[in-house]
């Protein structure tokens with residue numbers, strides 16, 4: 001995000017050091033310097049092919065961002081990719097903005113879009129517990145994911161026992177939250193509806209495709225979706241994570257899982273596929289978000305006085321600073337694009353971006369939503385319109401955290417009027433645009449022959465997501481565990497140290513349990529069932 005925009009907002013008495021306040025009528029400066037690897041091929045609107053030392057450089061003019069993105073195509077597989085862009089070099093600084101590296105063996109311009117192929121679209125999402133009994137096993141699956149809790153290598157054998165331990169301890173608090181939103185997560189129902197709508201749009205646009213839902217931590221699991229895809233005899237697959245912005249902890253985790261499934265399956269090895277890694281900059285998505293904001297602003301007595309408060313799901317800071325997660329940069333870019341779209345409609349409200357839902361003892365992306373709300377109240381901001389921005393369905397963090405907790409905090413902090421933009425759900429502009437993204441990506445599906453062993457090692461999407469993950473998370477560095485098992489601190493810093501001490505204690509106890517075969521987890525039959 002353009003930090004030049006950090007000047008005093010008309011709705012606050014002084015500029016905030018932590019919150020980004022965007023003044024009315026201020027357009028952001030060039031995004032180029034911080035726009036990394038993730039512009040999907042799907043947004044290219046015209047193509048020109050360049051040839052340089054055996055590598056096709058394909059420049060796609062992107063009419064929306066009015067700049068060029070480059071797609072590098074390689075004639076013979078992955079090793080060439082590595083020799084041209086060694087993993088380490090695939091950092092933002094070496095690639096022009098919007099570069100997507102993919103390995104291909106056929107010319108995309110000649111690729112049939114449908115032909116005799118059976119096309120499938122796999123929507124990847126997080127999943128959520130459907131009943132209160134599901135909460136603890138759902139949390140176990142989440143905490144057992146090394147992209148959510150990455151233990152030091154020496155301790156990785158403790159991943160499952162630790163996940164069991166943390167999930168058992170966190171379950172009561174989580175259950176309370178799910179109970180308050182009706183006894184379970186609405187995610188499955190909403191994602192299924194989105195899949196159905198996407199299918200309808202694709203058929204309307206003359207692309208007969210089946211759409212599948214694969215969740216990371218609950219039913220229908222990604223493995224179940226893949227089994228169905230195989231039963232249906234899909235020959236071309238487009239993988240579409242339902243997260244607008246890429247994060248190692250969300251799309252990254254789902255793609256890593258998918259890659260491991262693909263690698264071990266003969267059918268999948270031979271199935272052509274591609275991935276749309278993130279799509280927050282697509283015109284239809286930005287327009288749909290702006291439409292929802294515009295519609296909600298009208299409900300306020302004095303719409304132009306309302307601060308538009310983007311609240312994104314946080315990630316631990318180390319994901320961005322140590323593992324190179326592009327999430328924060330993409331989020332800021334996304335907010336800029338939405339505000340630019342609103343400005344075109346003469347809506348020039350001030351805006352703020354903050355991060356919610358942190359758990360555990362480590363530092364997460366700042367500014368935090370709760371702290372920012374308090375600051376804004378102190379500065380005399382009267383009206384806030386909360387915009388959930390990192391997820392396209394209603395879920396526990398919109399229905400409970402924003403609608404109940406943050407609203408209450410805002411009113412207590414002096415904010416007089418509060419509103420919230422609904423999640424996109426099945427908004428036609430949005431789903432129609434997702435269908436366009438799928439259609440635009442079809443010429444790229446299966447563009448690389450999977451003929452050699454090296455290619456089999458990195459199959460999602462035919463090399464490029466492996467490279468993508470490698471670019472941001474190449475060494476799979478240890479990350480501070482983002483979860484805490486207890487919260488008895490009175491201050492933030494006390495809480496941090498309490499959390500760290502608790503984590504250490506848990507690790508020591510678990511190590512003792514595993515080595516001695518005795519302890520409280522064995523008494524609860526927790527460890528014995530896992531080891």
Ligand SMILES: C=CC1=C(C)c2cc3[nH]c(cc4nc(cc5[nH]c(cc1n2)c(C)c5CCC(=O)O)C(CCC(=O)O)=C4C)c(C)c3C=C
Nearest residue numbers: 126128129148174185247249250313314315390395396482
């Ligand atoms: C872009 C969205 C999300 C990011 C980034 C993300 C990272 C992340 N989340 C946790 C811990 C938990 N997440 C939980 C549920 C949950 N998280 C997201 C989205 C993102 N998470 C969704 C959509 C949901 C499901 C909500 C539903 O309706 O079921 C939970 C469980 C709920 C709770 O107990 O609060 C936890 C825990 C971490 C640690 C993390 C990054 C490392």
Ligand SMILES: [Fe+2]
Nearest residue numbers: 126313357397
């Ligand atoms: Fe989460």
